[in-house]
Amino acid sequence: MNRLDTRNPDFAQQFHALHDWDANLDPQIEERVREIVAAVRDRGDAALREYTERFDGLHTDSSVDLEIPRNHWEQALHGLEPGQRAALEKAAQRIRSYHEHQRSTSWTFTETDGTVLGQRILPLSRVGIYVPGGKAAYPSSVLMNAIPAHVAGVQEIIMTVPTPQGQVNPWVLAAAAIAGVDRVFCVGGAQAVAALAYGTESVPAVDKIVGPGNIYVATAKRMVFGRVGIDMIAGPSEILVISDSSAPAEWLAWDLLSQAEHDELAQSILISWDDEHIESVLTAVDTALAVLDRAPIARKSWADRGAVIRVRDRGEACTIADRIAPEHLELAVADPEDWLADIHNAGAIFMGIHSCEALGDYVAGPNHVLPTGGSARFSSALGVYDFIKRSSLIHVSPAGAAQLGRIAEGLAQGEGLTAHARSAACRIPKAGS
Structure with missing residues (x-):
């Protein structure tokens, strides 16, 4: 874990090394993804089946359908424990309610000479949702991607999810049934992105691809952009917690590790000006790591990319937060509303000690698909506006x-x-x- 202090003369150099780290350093990945995309574009299902067998261990000859039948989703939904189903449905209801506030309508106005100007808003016809299925299964990602598309009025929502060894998490299928997905395909990785972009005999081409994935998925999305729209190029998950010591150290430890357990490349940062509080949080992190189920992943993330930044005061905390432009920003402070005027760059802002990032991931309502890698300087959370198109009207x-x-x-x-x-x-x- 990196320890930085703004009072140290080498702080700028240390911060640069921490903040400008780049996960996309392997040029061989781009070359490999380019091969996969070209093969799926040129050979369709045949290439898709080859890669699905090679990477997921799932044998799919020409007699095996790449599409997961709808009755399997329904079985998964009905097979959930009542409490599990209720949790999914309540989360879906809250996500839908929030995103309904984002709906936009067409408008016009008439000038004095009779000229009519305006804007027509229509939903996209078909979108593709990529749902990760490697190190963990994410039914929450199904809800967060599909529901705003459904609220926007998208005509057809296509979902792809990797199924290692033929296994698909029943929560993911149940979430698809709840969220308004139309079709689900058991393909993942760069090959799924290529199939959605170009279409195959089984998978229809879409207008836009959304959803997070690993470096291969992100590279493929970048590669097919222009052929289709994409939401963003998502990097490793991030959390930045600013604390004035009003939150219990144990709470903040779990908040920091909630991102570290995602991926070894995820980044968790604590900013504070209270030395005693910092040490308490670090002790709590060590204690939590001893009992965490995904401790090996979280421990590596915390050791390699985690950081504590000791600042002089609130002003420095806000300045550094804006430079980082984090995916998730927790203002674990007594009066978070007073801080908002000084915070300009963040994907989502969690205000107050009870507003942990985990609530935003699942059930608060706002979307958890957020800009990473500093792109919150110019980008925003996924929303209904990502699934519409606007045409100017000139009469x-x-x-x-x-x-x-x-x-x-x-x-x-x-x-x-x-x-x-x-x-x-x-x-x-x-x-x-």
């Missing part, structure tokens, strides 16, 4: 064309575009007409 009246035509003609002549100028000018009434 110019005769009087409007006369006025606007003269302006456009002059601008076009200034740019040396004669056809533009004449196109605008011919809408201007001739004198005496």
Whole structure:
């Protein structure tokens, strides 16, 4: 675990090493992903089956359907314990309720000369949702990706999920049944992204691909962008906790480890100006690691990428938080509302000591698909607005064309575009007409 102190003369160098670390360092990954994408694009299901057998250990000859039948989802849903099903359904209800507030409507306005301008908003026709299924299964990701698409009015939602050794988590299938998914395919990795982008005999091509995945999935999404839309290039998960010592150290230890247990590359950072509190949290982390189920993963994440940053005061804490632009920011402070004006870059902000990131992951309502790697400086959480498209509406009246035509003609002549100028000018009434 890295220990940094803003009072030390080498802080800037240490912070740079911590913050500018890059997980995407292996050039062989891009080459391998390029091969996979090209093979699926060119050979469709045949390549998809080969990669599914090679990477997931699932034999799928031409007689085996790559699609998981809907009755399997229903069986998974009915097979859950009542408490488990109730938890999924309550989480889905809260996520749906939150995202319904994000709905946008088309609009127009009429100018004095009768010209009508506006914007038409329509849902995407078909989207693909990638759900991870490697080191852990994530039914919450099904809900977070599918529900805003469903709220937006997307006509068809296609889900892909890797099934190592043919096993698919029943929670994932149950979540698909609850969230409004239309079809599910047992493929994962870069090959699933390629199938969604280009289509195969079994998997339909989509308009946009959303959902987190490993470095192979992220690289494939970057590669097919332009052919299809994507939500973002997701990196390892991150949490930054700013604490004024008002939260119990044990609580913060679990908060930090809630990200560390995701992945060895995940990053957990604590910022505080209270030395005694810092030491208490570190002790609590050691205690928690001794009983954590995924301790080997969390321990490596905490050792390699975890950090404690000792700052002088609140101002430094906010400045550093903005430079990090974390995926998850916990303001574990007494008066979190007072901090908001000084925080500008974060995917999600958890305000107060009771607002732990784990609640946001599952049931609070806002989306847990968030920008990582500092991209919260310019990017936002997944939402309904990621599943719509906007078309400008321009209905110019005769009087409007006369006025606007003269302006456009002059601008076009200034740019040396004669056809533009004449196109605008011919809408201007001739004198005496």
